[in-house]
Amino acid sequence: LGREIEHVPGAGAGGGIPAGILAALPGASIESGAALxxxxxGLRDRIAAADLVITGEGSLDAQTAFGKAVGHVASLAAEMGTPCVAVAGVIDALPASxxxxxxxxRGGDDPTAALAEPRPHLEAATKRLLARVIDADRA
Structure with missing residues (x-):
């Protein structure tokens, strides 16, 4: 269609739809959904006004820092010097930020119960998380 897209980030192997849009629409670009x-x-202003950022994700893993919204939030917080913590369904890797x-x-608990009734599990996990933050701050 007249536009070279093979070297445009985001239009590679997994970017079939974005590649087609880029090729068909002059001036189109690929943007990070999390950044947008x-x-x-106004997340930057909200983080600037906060003492602590609490976020959540289904899975914290090696991909968290590469496009997941929680990774973007953690990066912004780190850039601004605001500590960031998270509650996650699964924690395989903690981003440096x-x-x-x-x-x-936790270990012996039933994950299906958390899916069926998440609120008490979120409250308990958040309390444990905040206790860790407070303990780390005191150390």
Missing amino acids: VAEVV MLHAEPLV
């Missing part, structure tokens, strides 16, 4: 939402909601993370369900 952060800008629209994140201070602590707490699993939604």
